[in-house]
Amino acid sequence: MIEQTVTPTTHDLGAFEVRRALPSPKRRMVGPFVFVDEFGPGQLDIGGGMDVRPHPHINLATVTWLFQGAIDHRDSLGTFSTIRPGTVNLMTAGTGIVHSERSPEEERAKGPELYGMQTWLALPDGREEIDPAFEAVSDLPVIEDGGTKAIVIMGSLWGERATTTTHAETIYAEILLGANGSIPIEADADERALMLVGGEAEVDGIALGLFELTVLKPGEAMTLRSREGARAMLLGGEAFRTKRHVYWNFVSSDRDRIEQAKEDWREGRFPKVPGDEHERIPLPDQPKTVSYP
Numbered sequence: 001m002i003e004q005t006v007t008p009t010t011h012d013l014g015a016f017e018v019r020r021a022l023p024s025p026k027r028r029m030v031g032p033f034v035f036v037d038e039f040g041p042g043q044l045d046i047g048g049g050m051d052v053r054p055h056p057h058i059n060l061a062t063v064t065w066l067f068q069g070a071i072d073h074r075d076s077l078g079t080f081s082t083i084r085p086g087t088v089n090l091m092t093a094g095t096g097i098v099h100s101e102r103s104p105e106e107e108r109a110k111g112p113e114l115y116g117m118q119t120w121l122a123l124p125d126g127r128e129e130i131d132p133a134f135e136a137v138s139d140l141p142v143i144e145d146g147g148t149k150a151i152v153i154m155g156s157l158w159g160e161r162a163t164t165t166t167h168a169e170t171i172y173a174e175i176l177l178g179a180n181g182s183i184p185i186e187a188d189a190d191e192r193a194l195m196l197v198g199g200e201a202e203v204d205g206i207a208l209g210l211f212e213l214t215v216l217k218p219g220e221a222m223t224l225r226s227r228e229g230a231r232a233m234l235l236g237g238e239a240f241r242t243k244r245h246v247y248w249n250f251v252s253s254d255r256d257r258i259e260q261a262k263e264d265w266r267e268g269r270f271p272k273v274p275g276d277e278h279e280r281i282p283l284p285d286q287p288k289t290v291s292y293p
Contacts, residue, residue: 001204001220006213008038011288016042016114021195021213023246023289030193030215031237032121032168034060034244034251035289038197038211038233040115041068049103049112054273055281057093057120058261059128060251061167064089065153065174066116067197067231070107075099076271079134085116087138088153088164094123094130096261100276117197117233122244122251124168137164147178155237157186169238177201177226185234187221192236199230208232248287 006027008019022029022036030036044050050071064071064083071083075091076098083089091099103112123130141152141160152162154172171189177199185192185203193215196208204222208214216222224232242253250258264270265283 001217001222002206002214003217004215005209006215007209008211008213015044015048016040019211020289027213027215029122029191029240029244030213030235031189031191031239032124032170033119033193033235033237034122034246035118035120036195036213036235037118038116038195039118040113042114044103044112044114046111047108049108050101050114051103052101053279053281054098054100054276055249056096056098056261056265056270057091057249058096058252059093059123059257061090061092061121061123063119063121063154063172064101064116065119067174068115069113070104072102072104073099074273074276075134076273077132077134078274080275081134081136083136086140086151087136088140090135090137090164092123092130092133092165092167094128094132096264096270097132098270098273100273100279102276119172119235120251121167121170122240124240125242125253127167128252130167133165135165137162139163145183147181148183149176150174150183157234158184168240171234171236173234175224175230175232175234177224177230177232179229180227181229182223182225185216185222185224187219189236190218190239192216192218192234194224195233195235197231197233199226200228201226201230201232246289248284248289
C-alpha cells in the first residue's frame with residue numbers, strides 16, 4: 001500500500017524550519033506536484049518578518065496554503081493579496097511572472113507566525129506557456145464527520161469539488177483528525193501522497209513519519225486514522241508522461257526554455273512587481289532546488 005517514502009531535506013532558517021520533499025533524488029513528482037515545501041511551525045521576533053524578495057517563475061503554478069500566520073503576496077500582474085488560513089492562493093506563472101512574499105506589518109508588530117505549505121504544480125503539455133494569472137479562493141468545501149474535518153483545496157474528493165482552477169487533474173486537501181478519527185483515502189487519482197504535518201497517524205495500520213512524504217500505491221483505497229489527533233496533507237493527481245526539469249524557480253519540459261528564463265532574469269527582461277520594485281533575488285550560481293543536469 002506504500003509505494004515510497006521520501007524524507008525531506010530540512011533547511012534551518014533560525015526561527016523556523018523549511019522541509020523540502022520534492023523534488024528529490026528519490027522522487028521527481030507526485031501527479032502534477034513538482035515541488036513540496038512544508039514550513040514551521042515557528043514564530044519570528046517582534047519587529048521581524050519573512051521577506052522573500054521579488055523572484056520569477058515560468059511554466060508552473062504556485063499554491064500557498066497556511067495553517068497559521070499571514071503572508072502579503074504581490075506579483076507583476078499588479079495583484080496584492082494577504083494569504084491567511086482557509087484561503088488558497090494559486091498563482092499561474094505560464095509564460096512568466098514575478099512575485100514577492102512578505103510578512104504583513106500587523107504580523108511584524110506581534111512576532112509573525114509561520115506554519116504552512118508551499119507547493120508548485122507543473123503545467124501540463126501544451127499549456128506550459130499560458131497567460132499568467134492569480135486567484136485567491138476561500139469558499140472551499142469542508143467535510144466534517146465527528147472528530148474529522150477535511151478541506152478540499154483543489155480538485156474533487158469525498159464527493160465535493162473545489163472551485164480552484166486546475167490546469168491538470170489535481171487533488172489537494174488538508175485533513176484534521178481528532179482522537180480516534182479516520183477518513184477514507186480514495187483511489188481515483190493516478191498518483192497520491194500523504195504528508196503528516198502534525199500529530200500522529202497511520203494509513204491502513206502503517207505509521208506515517210512526521211513530515212515525510214508517503215507515496216501511496218495506485219488504485220488502492222485506504223483509510224487514514226489517528227489515535228491522538230493529526231494534521232495531514234493529501235496531494236496528487238494525473239501522472240505526467242513528459243519529464244519536467246527544475247532549476248531554481250523555473251520548471252519546464254524544455255531545458256532550453258529554462259536557460260532562456262535564466263538569461264531573461266539576469267538581463268532584467270521579466271516585469272517588475274508594482275509596490276515592490278526596488279529589490280530582487282539574483283539568479284544563484286548553485287540553487288537549492290534543481291533536478292538537472
